[in-house]
Amino acid sequence: MRRIALLGATGSVGRSTLSVIRRHPRRFSVVALSARRSVAALEALAAEFGARHVALADPAALEERPGLAARGWRTGADRIVELARLADVDIVVNAVVGAAGLRPTIAALEAGKRCALANKESLVAAGDLVLRAAERGGGELVPVDSEHSAILQCVGSARREEIQRLILTASGGPFRRMSADDLERADATMALRHPTWDMGAKITIDSATLANKALEVIEAHFLYGLPYDRIDVVVHPTSIVHSFVEFVDGSVLSQMGQPTMELPILHALTWPRRLPDPALRSFDPCTASPLAFEPVDEARFPLFRLGVDAGRAGGAAPAVFNAANEVAVEAFLKGIVTFTGMPKVVEAALEALAGRSATTLDEVLGADRAARRRAAAEVERMNRA
């Protein structure tokens, strides 16, 4: 029985994780649960799974429910970090959205846990610090992101020097075919209609701008230790091939399957073994045909290049990119920044702050806060103009 702390239990990946666990009640138990502020949903889950430890990130979340505090429920970001270190937990599933997931990732790895990582922002903002935490504490980082799960499965027992290149696939998002003019007028409702993946709002917008794919290139760089010029991206609209690994002898492996997050989640819980899961649909190559691929159009989706360049630049640049992008997405969802305004917000923050250093957690979090302020100021400036 593997004991699980699920952080971000009420979000999209959190709910998918619980669907997987429901099908394997003798393999996994849920010891701890967290959410940002969804008290009622978390209360139902805590009762269903018998979770002993429950925390909410929002410090005010329990103000109207003092009875839950009396039952041991806790609030605040530090309490989420404590859940990641609990002695009676084997696997921390980090499905927190955004930079808030960074400290729990580091805590889980320092405490020697497996961290099933859906929070790619941890590696983007502080890849070196996360890897060092794993080394220090003996923790194990296993990706939940479908592309990185695919790469892990293809790499198998190969050594790093045997890998020539990683090729991440991108669905291209809902605006893959949209003209530059129409992109100017694209709103959040349109951007939230993802063609293949059912995900949370933040990542769905990131898929439409391709910022998500830039974040994933940075994530792959840290997970697999390859330089950026050996990590490529190709658009694959049906999301059947979840990524490729090209080896130095010219052989190319890919991992395929239906686009459902439950597959990489189950894999992250069981790796390096596999569990039979009858709920996952059998693969039919004929209905999956044809498998089509095309290059990324960087001119229409400038956040992709901005993000990859931030990764290459290193230092605080990726943390700044990530934080400014979070602010831009939030402003877009509220309708106060246009689709094509988002890259401008991020670019303004990068220009001002990308040169900062980020060798400690304090510096990373400082760069994150400064980037949020700079991006928010840019959003305001654009609205006045």
Ligand code: MG
């Ligand atoms: Mg992904």
